[in-house]
Amino acid sequence: MATRTDPHSPSAIRPEDYRCVLVFGLARLVDGWPTPSYNVDRIVELRAQLGRKFSPIHSATNQCDICGASFLDGEVWKHEPTGEHITIGTTCADKYNFLSNEDVQRERRERNLFVQHGIATGKYRAERRASKIAARNFVRENPALRADLIDGKGHHIVADITAKLIKWGSISPRQIDLVHKLANEEREKKANPELPPAPIPADIVDVRTTITGRVLGTKLVDHDFGTSLKILVEVPVNGGAFKLWGTCPSSLDGPVRGKTIRFAARVQASRDDKHFGFFSRPTKASFVEEVA
Ligand SMILES: [Zn+2]
Secondary structure: OOOOOOOOOOOOOOOEEEEEEEEEOOOOEOOOOOOEEEEEEHHHHHHHHHHHEEEEOOOOOOOOOOOOOOOOEEEEEOOOOOOOEEEEEEHHHHHOOOOHHHHHHHHHHHHHHHHHHHHHHHHHHHHHHHHHHHHHHHHHHHHHHHHHHHHHHOOOHHHHHHHHHHHHHHOHHHHHHHHHHHHHHHHHHHHHOOOOOEEEOOOOOEEEEEEEEEEEEEEEEEEEOEEEEEEEEEEEEEOOOEEEEEEOOOOOOOHHHHHOOEEEEEEEEOOOOOOEEEEEEEEEEEOOOOOO
16 A cells, blocks of 8 residues: 555644534435435535545545545544645544534534434334334235225224324234224215214204104103103204204104104203203194105
C-alpha cells in the first residue's frame, strides 16, 4: 500500500487545523427497512461546489478520509490551510480529538435523535410488515376464518378483531369463534333483506285522535280489578313512527299481535320520551285489512 503524503493521514493529522462544516448521517437498512439520511443533500451541494477540494482522499461519502474505514454517522471538516474538505466518521473525529464546539455537539445530538427515530420507525414498520405476513398466513391456514372475516366485516367487532389480527399476526380460538358467530348473524341478515328497518321515531302530537297502527306486542297485566291485556302499538306518521302503550280495546275479537288496528283514544306522550306514549279509553276499535 502506497504511503500517504497528504495532511489528512493518521500520522500527519493536526486536528487544530480543521473546522467542522457539516454533520450528517447516511441512510441505512434496519431489519430490511431503509431509514432516511440526514443532511446528505447538503453533501451533494458541497461536492458540486468544491469539486476536487471535496473529499480528495476517498471519493465515497461513507469512507473516512483519515482511516479509510466506512461509517454511517459522519462529518465534513474543512482543512483551513488547504481549503480541502474531508468526510470522516464521527468516531474518528472523537478518536483524533477534533476540536468540536457547542454548535457541533448540538448538531451531532440532533443527527443522533433523527437517526434513532428513523431506526425506531424502521423497526416498527418491519414488525408491522412481519405481522401482516403472519396474519396473511394465519388466514390462509384457516379458510373458514377467511370466509367469516369477509362475510362479517360489516360488524364493528369483526372489524376490530381483523385489526388485531393484522397487528399481532394471529388471534385466539375464542376470537375465531366469536367472528364465526357474528359472521353467521351478518349472513342471516343478508339472507332476509325484507326485514323492515326500524322506523324513525316521530313525535306524538294529538291528544284525542283516531289511531291506526300495528300491534307489536301484547302483555297480560294483573291488577286489583282483574287482568288486562296491554298492547304496544306502532303508529306510522310522516315517514316515521311513534309507539303507544295501553289496554287492548275489548271490542277487538281474536288475536291482535301483528295485526293493524284502528281506534279512537286519548293519547299522552311519555314525560321523558316524546316518541313513546300512552293511550286510554279506546273506542270504535276495528281491525284494518292489510294490503298483502
Ligand atoms: Zn476514520
